[in-house]
Amino acid sequence: MRIGVIGTGRIGSFHAAALARHPEVGALVVADADPARAAAVAGTVGAEAAPDVAALLGRGLDAVVIASATAAHAELIARAARAGLPAFCEKPIALDVPGTLTALAAVAEAGTELQLGFMRRFDAGYRAAREAVRAGRLGRLHTVRTATSDPEPPPAAYLPLSGGLFRDCVVHDVDIVRWVTGREVVEVYARGSDAGGALFREAGDVDTAAALLTLDDGTLVTATATRCNGAGYDVRMELAGDRDQLAVGLDERTPLTSLEPHSPAPPPKPWPGFLERFAPAYEAELDAFVRLVRGEAPNPCDGREALAALRVAEACERSRREHRPVRVEEIV
Numbered sequence: 001m002r003i004g005v006i007g008t009g010r011i012g013s014f015h016a017a018a019l020a021r022h023p024e025v026g027a028l029v030v031a032d033a034d035p036a037r038a039a040a041v042a043g044t045v046g047a048e049a050a051p052d053v054a055a056l057l058g059r060g061l062d063a064v065v066i067a068s069a070t071a072a073h074a075e076l077i078a079r080a081a082r083a084g085l086p087a088f089c090e091k092p093i094a095l096d097v098p099g100t101l102t103a104l105a106a107v108a109e110a111g112t113e114l115q116l117g118f119m120r121r122f123d124a125g126y127r128a129a130r131e132a133v134r135a136g137r138l139g140r141l142h143t144v145r146t147a148t149s150d151p152e153p154p155p156a157a158y159l160p161l162s163g164g165l166f167r168d169c170v171v172h173d174v175d176i177v178r179w180v181t182g183r184e185v186v187e188v189y190a191r192g193s194d195a196g197g198a199l200f201r202e203a204g205d206v207d208t209a210a211a212l213l214t215l216d217d218g219t220l221v222t223a224t225a226t227r228c229n230g231a232g233y234d235v236r237m238e239l240a241g242d243r244d245q246l247a248v249g250l251d252e253r254t255p256l257t258s259l260e261p262h263s264p265a266p267p268p269k270p271w272p273g274f275l276e277r278f279a280p281a282y283e284a285e286l287d288a289f290v291r292l293v294r295g296e297a298p299n300p301c302d303g304r305e306a307l308a309a310l311r312v313a314e315a316c317e318r319s320r321r322e323h324r325p326v327r328v329e330e331i332v
């Protein structure tokens with residue numbers, strides 16, 4: 001199989017390396033808006049570098065992986081669809097609902113597959129949580145708490161293109177809450193703080209946020225996110241029901257120290273970032289994409305899933321800006 005990777009930054013170079021190791025991937029072609037970056041990654045993983053996206057699409061590919069900056073996703077999805085190629089795209093599809101719908105229309109018209117990169121669906125802990133909820137182990141689920149904490153802000157240039165903390169980070173929590181619980185978010189109330197570095201205020205973004213999400217069965221979800229968690233990279237979910245309580249992401253590398261007497265010492269090797277914490281999940285989602293392209297497995301996360309998560313993230317952003325609860329049905 002010949003796969004093209006568009007965008008060879010932080011996550012694109014990681015995906016390129018994973019694909020280069022995949023036994024079903026015979027050839028890899030990479031391209032980036034910065035051709036020198038594409039050439040460097042091609043050299044590292046043993047891929048061909050194309051000078052631009054048009055050249056990449058002309059290289060007889062079976063599929064493409066889109067890992068460019070978010071602002072380019074929708075257009076690249078449409079180009080892949082018009083070329084008749086199945087695509088895997090990093091989240092989100094676009095920064096707004098109209099852009100997302102335009103990209104999805106191009107995919108529908110072409111009849112191609114689009115898989116979105118919500119990798120938490122491939123993480124062992126979240127998969128176990130989904131099974132536990134479905135098996136009734138928690139009894140009546142009433143409370144979910146999620147945390148997404150980055151150890152440090154991304155590069156300043158990334159922020160204005162990211163869509164903000166809700167669309168960029170909290171969208172992962174929204175997706176995994178929907179996937180684990182099988183419920184839809186109906187209303188949100190969100191707040192944000194930009195008291196950290198000036199780069200957040202300059203980008204109109206916040207460095208820390210909290211949202212209260214209400215699910216369609218009344219389950220309450222609190223979702224917190226920050227770009228400034230000095231202790232390390234911390235992504236967790238806690239689920240509480242009237243029979244049991246479970247946690248995802250609580251292990252010997254969780255950057256959290258208990259102050260109770262006789263509790264374990266701080267983790268000696270806290271998770272440093274998303275690439276380390278979710279490495280097996282990123283590999284598994286690309287393996288699922290390869291199987292989708294080969295016609296061996298269904299699409300594990302299609303464009304409608306991304307649209308649903310985006311609408312909730314956008315409702316959070318509106319709630320933060322307008323300082324009021326927002327019904328998700330408002331986001332059309």
Ligand SMILES: NC(=O)c1ccc[n+]([C@@H]2O[C@H](COP(=O)([O-])OP(=O)(O)OC[C@H]3O[C@@H](n4cnc5c(N)ncnc54)[C@H](O)[C@@H]3O)[C@@H](O)[C@H]2O)c1
Pocket residue numbers: 006007008009010011012031032033034037053067068069070071072090091092117118119158168274
């Ligand atoms: N699933 C996850 O956990 C996860 C983690 C990080 C990033 N992401 C997503 O991946 C995407 C990339 O993030 P990143 O952190 O790797 O960013 P990055 O800034 O490190 O890399 C983006 C790359 O895309 C290139 N690029 C921009 N526009 C392009 C275009 N039109 N054509 C080709 N290349 C183009 C840039 O030159 C850059 O090399 C974002 O959409 C982000 O939301 C997802």
